[in-house]
Amino acid sequence: MNKPSLNGASNLSKNGINQSFKDTKDNLSNYISILRANLLPIILITLASIIITLIYVFNAKDIYKSYSTIKINRPQGSVLSSSLIPEFQDFITDRYISNEIEVLKSYKIREKVAENMIDTFKINQDKDKFYYLFNHSDEDNNSFVSVPALTDILSSIVKIDQKRGLDVVDIVVESPSRYEAMLVANLYATVYQSFSLELSREELTTLTRYLNEEKDNKFKDLAKAELDLEDYQKNGGLILLDAQVKNLVENISQLEAQKNAANIELSSKEKEYNSLSSEIARIDPTLVDFMNGKIDESYISEVQSKIAELESKRDIEASIPQDEKLRQKTLDEYNRKIEPLRKTFEEKIQVLKTSLYSNTPEDRRIVGQKLLEANVGVQSYRTKVNTLSKLLSKYEDQFSKLPSQSIEYAKLERNRKATEKLYLILEEKYQEAKINERIKLGTILVIAPSVLASKPSKPNRPLIVFLGVMLGLATSLGFAFARNYFDHTVKSPDEIENKGISVLSWIPAIDELKGGGQSEFIVANKPKSPASEAFKALRTRLQYAKLEETPIKTILLTSSVPSEGKTTISLNVAGSLAQMDKKVLLLDCDLRKPRIHNVFETDRYPGLSDYLFSNASLEEITRKTKLDNLSVITSGTIPPNPSELLASKQMKEFLEKMKGIYDFIVIDSPPYISVTDAEILFRITDGTILVLRAGKTPADAFFRTCEKLMKLDSHNFLGVVFNNFSYKSAYGYYYNYYYYYSKPEEKTKSNGVKISSDTRN
Known part of the structure; x- marks a missing residue:
């Protein structure tokens, strides 16, 4: 291979x-x-x-931008906060900045800023420095806009941007007035700072009042417990308790104090939860049920119970007097047991977070988060109370087995100690809350007040x-x-040649014809023009279009659709052939809309149809022109059946007769697609030229015509003449070499052939 x-x-x-x-x-x-x-x-x-x-x-308008930068500090835990669920507290504080940004965007803050703007500048006379603050439509330009209107304006000119990964927030204000932009940015920061501080102090005041009431109640309970113990000792005598009983009493009093403290905190959380539940129930009752269902699930309650039980036992062990090393060892042992439970609880809470944020609309997530926090707090303290109650009941069983006299005394001593410990806890919390209330500085710090913008931002x-x-x-x-x-028209010769169709010539657009003042007979009137050179090139190519012994004598010109300029092409093809000293006949076979007679300004009849009907002789229908060797036969009387007439025996005999007289017969015919006339003539002529008009002839009609002609007789189909092709246009850029053969020339006199200026047919 x-x-x-x-x-x-x-x-x-x-x-x-x-x-x-x-x-x-x-x-x-x-x-x-x-x-x-x-x-x-x-x-x-x-x-x-x-x-x-x-x-x-x-x-x-120039727009100025001003920035006021604030730092939002994460709030410290409440004096009543519990260490049962620190991971959840981290989750809450992680969302704190997002919550505060929503507060910054709230209508309440914007309204306060609007009020402050108007109050601050009621006495200001420099009105031209401000744009949004005053009614510019007023004649005196001296009245302020209303607070609601200014509040709405602030929503469109103020943007709140958090710096990525930081607790720093930019208050960005845009205004046509740089003074106004600076004013709004600074007022926004100040108003928000005051609002946050006022809200924080209000919460602390409520907490302080609550702790004071509880502290006073427990102080009365402590005084009564001490009085009861004193009366028992006076009436029953002094009783000494052994170390075991003292330890039992100490443990019971410790548990009772923890239980009472937990009940107080539970009561506080329940009030908060009930308030939030009522508020949310008005918006979305299903959200409350969803939260309750998630928190009440057994795996969360079970983990909370185990943590509460271990922490309570740890606290009891820590309160028993013992060696410090032994105490620390005991605490470490409890903490090791608590740690995996905390991790499990953290995982459960993470699942709860995801469920909350995927099932809650964005506008309800903030209040939903607060409800979740309160709900978890309620369940945590409730679990702690239940756990402490169970532990306390075990010690109560041991306590009930003491001698009756010792039992009574121990009860009184236990009650006194438990009340005393609870009172001391409340006193400590109260003093802490009171100090916080007095020194509360707020969580908002203005770290960069706005300054006057030096140039516009946009x-x-x-x-x-x-x-x-x-x-x-x-x-x-x-x-x-x-x-x-x-645009589905044919625009350049390349489009035709790429289909394998021969382009005989491209005739340039004739500028003189646009004004209607010059002749269509270009080869006679302007023999050295680009158009005339194009017709001469076409004449040359026609002579070599067929490699046959019998030369082409009858040349049919047709088009796919009307108004392609085939009459003008027929005229000039005939004229260029006549200039070769050849006898040429221009025959108008468009028996439906003839135009040759108009071109030569002569009568239409007698003409071809009259001769075929034997109503006129050949001499009567043949007209000489002032161009040597060129004769014209017009269409004649328009017949009722042009197709039958052209297909008749008389027509064939006529053409054969004309071949004996003339060297070339150029035939102008109707459009090919419109009627069958052109197809009939195609079959009885030596060669056919298809004329198209650049940028006007629909491509589908043109190529369909070419396909039909080639199917009928590809040998007869000589090619295409591309008419009205502007060398100055985009698609004529590569064909302007014709200009090489032409020179500017003065207008020449007509050779005496009278024709019209219309190039379309």
Whole structure:
């Protein structure tokens, strides 16, 4: 088997590269042609965009931006906070900054800022420095806008931005007045700081009042317990308790004190929870049920119970007098047992967090979070109370086995100690709350007050102009390519040649015809013009269109649709052939809408149809022109059946007769698709030329016509003449070599052939 040669492989590779290069070049040429064809719309659209942009830029108000930066400190735990669930407390504080940002955005803060703005500047006379604060529509320009209106304005000019990963928040204000921007930014920070401080102190005041009431109640209980113990000793005598009984009494009193403290905190949390539940129930009752169901699930309650039990036992052991090393060892042992339970509880809480935020709408998450915190607190303290009650009942059983006299005394002593310990706890909490209330500085710190902006932040005029230019270019290019996409006409000879169809010539657009003042007979009137040179090139190609012994004598010109300029092409093809000293006949076979007689300003009849009906002689229908060797036969009387007449035996005999007289017969016919006349003539002529008009002929109609002609007789179909093709247009850029053969010339006199200026048929 022969192996392929290296030279063959190399040639294939080169051919592939050449084809790829050609495709790239064709695509690039096509894009350039589209841009050149739409150059004027591109320029106009881009200019319009630039003008609109410049008008906007010069009329846009300068906007100044001011910043006021605050630091939001995370709040310290409440004096009643428990260490049962520190992980959950971390979860709550993690959301604190987000909550405060929502508070900053709230209507309440904006309303307070609006009130402060108006109150601060009621006596200010420098009104021109402010934009939003005053009614500029008033004639005196001296009245303030209303508080609700200013509150709404603030929502659009104030933005709250948190610095990523920090507790620092920027209050950003934009206004046409730099003084107003600075004022609003500083007022916003001050109002929010005051609001936060007032709210914190109000909470502490409520807590202090509650602790004071509970402390006073326990003080009375302690006084009564001490009095009861004193009366018993007076009446029953002094009783000495042994060490075991004393230890039992100490443990019981310790547990009772813890239980009472837990009950107080439980009562506080229940009040908070009930208040939040009532508030949320009005908005979304299902949210309360969802929270309760999650917290009440057995695995959370079980873990809470174990933690509470171990912590209570640990606290009891810690209160028993013993060696410090032994005490620490005991505490460490309990902590090791508690630690895995805390991790388990943390995992359960994490699941609860995810469930909360995935099932709660964003606008209800903040209040839902508070409800979750209160709910977990209630369950935690309730579990602690239950655990302490169980431990206490065990000690009560031991206590009940003491001698009756010792029992009574021990009860009184236990009650006194428990009440005393609870009172001391409440006293400590009360003093702590009172101190916090007095020295409360708030959690908001203004770290960077706003200053007067030195220059506007926007509009960024250079950027806007640049974007305007880019938008104009993008819009204009989009228009150009969209226009090309929806333009289904044939625009360049390349489109035809790429389909394998021969282009005989491309006739340039004749500028003189647009004004209607010059002749269509270009080859006679302007023999050195580009159009005349194009017709001469067409004449030359017609002579070599068929490689046959019998030369072409009858040439049919048709088009796919009307108004392609085939009459003008027929006239000039006939004229260019006549200039070769050949006898030429121009025959008008468009028996439906004839136009040759109009071109020569002569009568339509007698003509071809009259001769075929034997109503006129050949001499009567043949008209000489003032161009040597060129004769014309018009259509004659329009018959009722043009197709039958053209397909008749008389027509064939007529053409055969004319072949004996003339060297060339140029036939003008109707459009091919419209009627069958052109197809009939196609079958009885030597060659056919299809005329199309650049940028006007629909591509589908043209290529459908070409396909039909080639199916009928591809040998007869000579090719295409591309009419009205502007060398100055985008698609004529690569065909302007015709200009090489032409020179500017003065208008010449007509050769005496009278024709009209209309080029369309």
